[in-house]
Amino acid sequence: MTVTMGGALNAALRDALAADDNVLVFGEDVGTLGGVFRITDGLTSEFGEQRCFDTPLAESGIVGFAIGLCLTGFRPVVEMQFDAFAYPAFEQITSHVAKMRNRTSGRVGLPLVIRIPYAGGIGGVEHHCDSSEGYYAHTPGLKVVTPSDAADAYSLLREAIDDPDPVIFLEPKALYWSKQEIELPCTRAPFGTAKVRRDGDDVTLVTYGASVPTALKAAEAAADEGWSVEVIDLRTIVPFDDETVVRSVRRTGRCVVLAEAQGFAGVGAEIAARVSERCFHSLAAPVGRVSGLPTPYPAPMLEKTYLPGVERVLDAIARLQWDDQPDLTYAEVGARG
Amino acid sequence: METTAQAMTAALLPSPNPVQLIDPTGAEVEQAGTRRDYPMPSAARLREIWHAMVLGRRFDAQATALTKQGRLAVYPSSRGQEACQVGAILSITADDWFFPTYRDSMALASRGIDPIEVLSLLRGDSHCGYDPIATHTAAQCTPLSTQLIHAAGAAYGEKRRGTDHVALAFIGDGATSEGDFHEALNFAAVFEAPVIFFVQNNKYAISVPLSKQTRAPSLAYKGIGYGVAAEQVDGNDPAAVLAVMDHAVEHCRSGKGPFLIEAHTYRLESHTNADDATRYRSSDEVTAWLERDPIARVEAWLRGRGELNDDVVAATRAAAEALAAEVRERMNTDVTVDPMSLFDNVFAQRTPQLDEARAMVAAELAADSQEVSS
Ligand SMILES: Cc1ncc(C[n+]2csc(CCOP(=O)(O)OP(=O)(O)O)c2C)c(N)n1
Ligand SMILES: [Mg+2]
Numbered sequence: 112m113t114v115t116m117g118g119a120l121n122a123a124l125r126d127a128l129a130a131d132d133n134v135l136v137f138g139e140d141v142g143t144l145g146g147v148f149r150i151t152d153g154l155t156s157e158f159g160e161q162r163c164f165d166t167p168l169a170e171s172g173i174v175g176f177a178i179g180l181c182l183t184g185f186r187p188v189v190e191m192q193f194d195a196f197a198y199p200a201f202e203q204i205t206s207h208v209a210k211m212r213n214r215t216s217g218r219v220g221l222p223l224v225i226r227i228p229y230a231g232g233i234g235g236v237e238h239h240c241d242s243s244e245g246y247y248a249h250t251p252g253l254k255v256v257t258p259s260d261a262a263d264a265y266s267l268l269r270e271a272i273d274d275p276d277p278v279i280f281l282e283p284k285a286l287y288w289s290k291q292e293i294e295l296p297c298t299r300a301p302f303g304t305a306k307v308r309r310d311g312d313d314v315t316l317v318t319y320g321a322s323v324p325t326a327l328k329a330a331e332a333a334a335d336e337g338w339s340v341e342v343i344d345l346r347t348i349v350p351f352d353d354e355t356v357v358r359s360v361r362r363t364g365r366c367v368v369l370a371e372a373q374g375f376a377g378v379g380a381e382i383a384a385r386v387s388e389r390c391f392h393s394l395a396a397p398v399g400r401v402s403g404l405p406t407p408y409p410a411p412m413l414e415k416t417y418l419p420g421v422e423r424v425l426d427a428i429a430r431l432q433w434d435d436q437p438d439l440t441y442a443e444v445g446a447r448g
Numbered sequence: 449m450e451t452t453a454q455a456m457t458a459a460l461l462p463s464p465n466p467v468q469l470i471d472p473t474g475a476e477v478e479q480a481g482t483r484r485d486y487p488m489p490s491a492a493r494l495r496e497i498w499h500a501m502v503l504g505r506r507f508d509a510q511a512t513a514l515t516k517q518g519r520l521a522v523y524p525s526s527r528g529q530e531a532c533q534v535g536a537i538l539s540i541t542a543d544d545w546f547f548p549t550y551r552d553s554m555a556l557a558s559r560g561i562d563p564i565e566v567l568s569l570l571r572g573d574s575h576c577g578y579d580p581i582a583t584h585t586a587a588q589c590t591p592l593s594t595q596l597i598h599a600a601g602a603a604y605g606e607k608r609r610g611t612d613h614v615a616l617a618f619i620g621d622g623a624t625s626e627g628d629f630h631e632a633l634n635f636a637a638v639f640e641a642p643v644i645f646f647v648q649n650n651k652y653a654i655s656v657p658l659s660k661q662t663r664a665p666s667l668a669y670k671g672i673g674y675g676v677a678a679e680q681v682d683g684n685d686p687a688a689v690l691a692v693m694d695h696a697v698e699h700c701r702s703g704k705g706p707f708l709i710e711a712h713t714y715r716l717e718s719h720t721n722a723d724d725a726t727r728y729r730s731s732d733e734v735t736a737w738l739e740r741d742p743i744a745r746v747e748a749w750l751r752g753r754g755e756l757n758d759d760v761v762a763a764t765r766a767a768a769e770a771l772a773a774e775v776r777e778r779m780n781t782d783v784t785v786d787p788m789s790l791f792d793n794v795f796a797q798r799t800p801q802l803d804e805a806r807a808m809v810a811a812e813l814a815a816d817s818q819e820v821s822s
Contacts, residue, residue, distance in 0.1 A: 167638055169700055172631035176639075179601015184544070199627075206591045207598070214575035217793035252794055275796040277814055279534070303799065350799035375693070423705060 114295060117287040118152045120226075121262035122295045123268035123311045124188065127261050133157040136174055138190030138226075147192055148228055148287055152188070170200040174225065178207055181221045188272055194229040195238035198377070201246070209252030224271045224278045229257075230321035230371055232285035232418060234411040241408055242321070242372030247279040248348045248381070254302060256350040257320030261291040263306075263346055266299040274302065278324040283321035289384060305352035311341035312427065314428055315359040315381055318369040319345040326369050329424035338428055348378055355386060360390040361444060364437020367399040367427045371418055374402030395437035399427040458483070464679045466712050469687040472740045474748025476764045484679070485690035490791050491755045497538055497686045498746045498756070499529040504554040505743065506768035507563060509773050511570070512552060515721040519779045520570045526674035528684070529804045531742035534558045535689035539697055540616050545606070547586045547599040547617040551648070555618065559585060563775050573783050590622035595644060596632030598704070603636065603643035607703075614700040615643040622653020624670060625661050626799075633674040633708065638741045641702035643675075644693070645708045648683060650715035655728040671708035683711030687749070714740070764795035787813060 114122075125132050126162045136151055137187035144164040147154030154163035166173050170191055172411040191197035197204075206223065211221050219335070231240030248255045254276055259263040264282070308323065309330050318326040323344045323366045323415040330340035341359050345352065366386050370379040401419045463482040471477050489497075508527050514520045526533050533554040540546065548555055556566040561578050568577025569588055574588035586602075589595035597615035598647065605612040623629060624647060636643050647667050651658055664670055671678030677699060680748075681692040687712060694709040714737040718725040750756035791798055793807040796807065 146457070167631075167634050169634065171628055172600075172635045175594060175631070176601035176604070176635050179598040179615075180596070180605045181588070182602045182603025185605055185608070202591060202628075203594060203597070207594060210575075212795070213792075213793045215580055216574055216576065216577045218581055219577075219587075220796060246805040254795070256501075351801060353800060364817025429532065 112292070113290050114261045115287065116258065116261045116264045116282075116289050116291075117150055119177065119265040119293075119295065120268055120282065121152055121154075123272075124154060125152060125157065125267045126296055127188070127269060127272040128154060128162055130165070130446075132334075133160070133184055133297050134184045134188060135164050135176065135180065135185050136190075137177075137190050137244040139166065140169055141165060141190050142256055146190060148284065149283070150226070150287075151190065157166055159248060161177060162384045170197055171203050174203040174208060176243055177223045177367050178203065181223055182219065188223045188226065191225060191227045193239050193240040194227055194243045197227050197243065200225075204247070204279075205250050209250045212276065213252060220275050221277045222275050224268075226280045227280060228284040228287075229281045230283050230285065230369075231408055233413060236411065237408065242370070242403065244279075244281055244320075244348060245372055245377040247374040248378050252277070253349060254278045255281065256302065256344065256346060257283060257348065259323035259344050260289065261294065261299075262297045263344075264296060265297050267302075267346060269296075270301055270302055273407040276323045285321055286324070289324070292440055300345045300346070303352055304351040305308060305346055305355040306344045307341060307355070308344045309340065309342040311339040311363065312369060313339045313363055314365040314431060315341045315356070315363045316367050316424070317343045317356055317386070318327065318368060319347065319348060319378075322369045322371050322426060325420060325424065329369075329421045329428075332425055333428055336425070340428065351385070352401050353379065353389065356382070356386060357389045360386050362439065362442045364392070364395045364439060365431045366394070367401060367431070369401045369419060371403050373405050374400055375405055376404065388438060390441075393438055393441050394432070395435040396432035399430060401427045423428065424426070456671065458675045459792065460497060460672045460675065462666060462671070462678045462710070465689045465818060466680045467692055468682040468685050469691060470621045470685050470745050470749050471606060472745050472751055474745050474755060479532050479562035486688065486695060489687055489690045489694070491750065491753060492689060493538070494687060494746055494750060495755055497531075497535055497690060497765075498743065500534045500538065500558050501686065501746075502772055503742045503763050503768045504530050504558055506772050507775065508554050508556050508591075510772040511567060512717070512721060513748050514567070514776070514779055520567060521572050522720050523553075523570055523720055524720045524748045525717035526551050526554045528741075529650055529685040530554065530669045531646055531689045531711045532646070532683045532713055535616070535686050536616060536693050537750055538644050539690060539693035541612065542788055543611070545586070545599065545602050545613065545615040546586050546600075547595040547615060549595070549618050549620065549623075550588050550590050551620065552588065552618050556585065556588070559583070561585065563771070564778050567775075567779065571779070571783070573785050577744075584666070587754060593619060593628040593632070599643045599645075600636040600639070600641045602643035602817050603700075603706070604639045607642055607813050609642070612701045613642075614697060615641075616646060617643060618648060620653060621647060621649040621658050622669060623657060623757045624667050628691065629670075633671065633676050633706070637675045640703070640805070642703070642707040644696045644700060647708070648713055650713050652715055652729070654719045654723065654771075655725075657728075666710055668710040676706050676708050677704070678708035678710070679806045680710040680712065683713030684740045684745070686742050686746045694762070704810045761778035776783060
């Protein structure tokens with residue numbers, strides 16, 4: 112059947128609520144309204160106010176309340192209405208959510224999920240388009256995941272809710288309405304496993320979440336120019352699947368990282384560094400990075416210029432020193448070899 | 449005739465003056481003008497709190513001494529705040545939840561948690577020495593006010609489970625300015641969570657006096673804006689603290705929602721042993737508060753009624769010395785922490801990235817030990 116990413120997320124929440132009485136869904140407008148993006152649509156009427164409910168409008172409160180509920184055995188799934196509106200909860204997330212297991216020597220785990228619609232591409236006005244994954248990925252103790260299609264939205268959200276640790280679940284809001292032919296419930300793949308979305312031999316294009324469709328389009332366009340591009344969708348930023356990325360880059364000898372967040376000190380920079388450290392001897396060219404610009408996310412009319420599109424990816428591929436030959440000696444050596 | 453709104457307001461507001469049952473001389477105070485009835489606790493309970501305060505104060509002094517011997521990295525003393533530290537704890541049960549701050553080591557020891565486990569955080573061998581789930585006691589919290597929302601969530605969780613357990617959360621006067629204080633009160637009220645927010649107004653947030661924190665007539669007035677019932681109490685009067693806590697616990701257990709208490713007390717020591725309070729307050733001010741000592745006043749009340757004699761006092765002092773000696777002795781050993789434990793509790797299962805870092809540290813340690821042995 113045809114399923115949107117939003118529909119898959121809704122199905123995952125419904126199935127999780129049905130599977131375990133301890134799962135609670137709450138946040139701003141998630142009850143009667145079903146969330147501003149309708150991801151929780153129908154859950155209150157199906158499961159009742161006790162299981163899916165509106166809270167006061169206070170993000171720190173929502174996350175802190177979820178922590179307290181974990182202490183009494185619940186598994187909260189909370190929604191932050193938009194990326195930038197999760198910032199009031201930053202202290203709870205970094206000082207408590209991320210550290211609780213560690214600061215209690217493993218005695219208190221927090222099986223909670225913080226869902227955050229993130230990234231741009233929808234012509235949103237300011238504060239509605241941030242790519243905030245870098246803040247969370249930089250904080251030890253948080254798992255950070257982001258789906259790029261409906262099947263993974265379902266799979267990753269069910270994994271996140273069942274995970275014994277806190278998960279920052281980033282939903283690329285531009286993809287909420289993207290459609291896919293799948294049967295639900297679909298097969299789940301564990302955290303820490305990236306997916307090769309397109310096979311290729313000349314370049315590895317590493318990306319995730321909101322940028323995956325751009326990467327696939329760029330790969331298609333590159334094929335017309337004679338470059339065979341392998342596209343890797345990370346799915347989970349933390350934990351990171353070095354194995355899949357390294358295997359690919361050691362085979363292709365070239366790598367470009369694509370992420371819509373601004374580039375400086377971001378997840379894209381981390382990926383480029385990891386690839387350089389592990390694949391240096393295989394590389395024919397420095398790892399390329401394609402990212403958002405080092406500016407605040409712009410007003411809607413400038414969004415097109417800001418967002419890394421197919422052209423910027425193709426430019427980055429074109430710069431990969433095609434006159435040089437990569438050394439493929441290490442192609443068969445795994446990530447830790 | 450009183451309107452509904454007026455009646456609601458009256459039910460929430462604190463008394464105009466802090467509730468006091470025993471004055472600093474040990475005399476009973478005529479109850480007038482309090483908004484609720486606060487009966488005098490039994491002599492047996494006052495003997496119990498007196499005993500626990502004597503032990504608590506000795507434990508606190510011993511912890512301060514341990515900083516001088518380098519056994520503790522730092523210690524925030526609660527000397528002078530014994531009625532709060534002990535009284536609030538004696539009013540709840542082991543099934544209830546407690547959410548302490550860094551200041552509340554004495555309260556933790558009074559709750560029956562092994563004093564060495566209490567001091568683990570300040571000794572530096574772990575962030576929390578006790579088991580929060582087994583003890584229903586959260587790890588001591590340093591980011592101000594953040595634990596109050598956890599308390600609201602845990603209290604609501606207990607309510608959802610159908611128990612009558614309540615949560616007690618401590619907080620300082622300065623921390624009432626933090627946003628999470630307000631979010632916690634509001635969440636607790638909206639979800640009718642059985643949680644008691646207990647503000648120890650010890651007049652300072654490090655160096656900053658209360659007058660720079662708020663223009664509210666009393667911190668207890670911060671309850672009404674959220675629909676949270678509140679009371680203010682003489683936090684150096686152990687009888688009043690017990691009585692007001694009893695009321696708050698009953699309020700929560702019977703499903704009436706959260707309760708806010710402001711306890712007026714005073715921090716006799718510097719913020720921590722590393723602070724110098726003479727830079728921001730006068731010794732006259734401190735001396736005046738010494739005269740409002742919580743232990744002396746309940747001791748006077750008990751002696752006046754023949755509920756305490758020299759033998760009991762001597763026995764209690766001996767028990768306090770024995771506790772201090774035990775803490776001293778048990779803390780007077782060098783603890784070792786396994787460096788490899790660094791990687792154990794970041795996640796339930798180590799990620800490949802943690803494995804990699806772990807392997808690096810393991811190799812470093814192996815190399816170090818080879819150097820030592822060769
Ligand atoms: C969010 C936050 N800001 C600042 C601090 C640093 N700090 C630690 S204790 C303290 C004073 C708190 O005063 P109060 O709430 O009155 O509690 P008391 O120390 O008097 O018990 C400050 C500013 C902190 N721990 N957390
Ligand atoms: Mg204070």
